Amino acid sequence: MIAVANRIPVNPEFAAAFEERFLNRPGNVEAQPGFIATHLLRPTAPGQPYTVLTYWESREAFEAWRTSPSFKEGHKGGQTLPEGTLAGRNELELWEVFSHTGDAL
Numbered sequence: 001m002i003a004v005a006n007r008i009p010v011n012p013e014f015a016a017a018f019e020e021r022f023l024n025r026p027g028n029v030e031a032q033p034g035f036i037a038t039h040l041l042r043p044t045a046p047g048q049p050y051t052v053l054t055y056w057e058s059r060e061a062f063e064a065w066r067t068s069p070s071f072k073e074g075h076k077g078g079q080t081l082p083e084g085t086l087a088g089r090n091e092l093e094l095w096e097v098f099s100h101t102g103d104a105l
Contacts, residue, residue: 001036001055001056001057001058001096001097001100002055002056002058002059002062002094002095002096002097003053003054003055003056003094003095003097004053004054004055004056004062004092004093004094004095005051005052005053005092005093005094005095006051006052006054006090006091006092007049007050007051007090007091007092007093008049008050008051008052008086008090009049009050009086009087009088009089009090010049010050010085010086010087011084011085011086011087012046013084014081014082014084014085015042017081017082017085018050018081018085019040019042021081022040022052026073028070028071028073029054029065029070029071031070032061032064032065032068032070033061033064034056034057034058034060034061034062034064034065035054035055035056035057035061035065036054036055036056036057037054037055038052038053038054038055039052039053039054040052040053041053049087049090049091055097059094059096062094
């Protein structure tokens with residue numbers, strides 16, 4: 001299993017709109033083979049980014065999603081965010097999960 005974190009810096013005055021847009025996204029990812037779960041993490045301190053955490057059965061499943069037409073469709077909305085929403089560029093991080101306890105997934 002892998003975990004993918006997309007860290008997205010959002011200007012505080014646009015936080016509510018960003019959250020609303022995320023909650024109303026098309027949700028194409030949930031139907032992708034190998035997809036396990038998504039968590040949107042809200043920052044608890046000023047200057048921290050939002051983090052979208054997704055879990056996948058394999059890196060190959062994630063890469064298949066990232067190169068799919070559904071991914072392009074689901075992410076084109078980022079171009080329609082109001083100017084000033086983002087406080088910088090997003091950062092993508094991938095990890096291999098080698099230990100897991102609990103039911104958080």
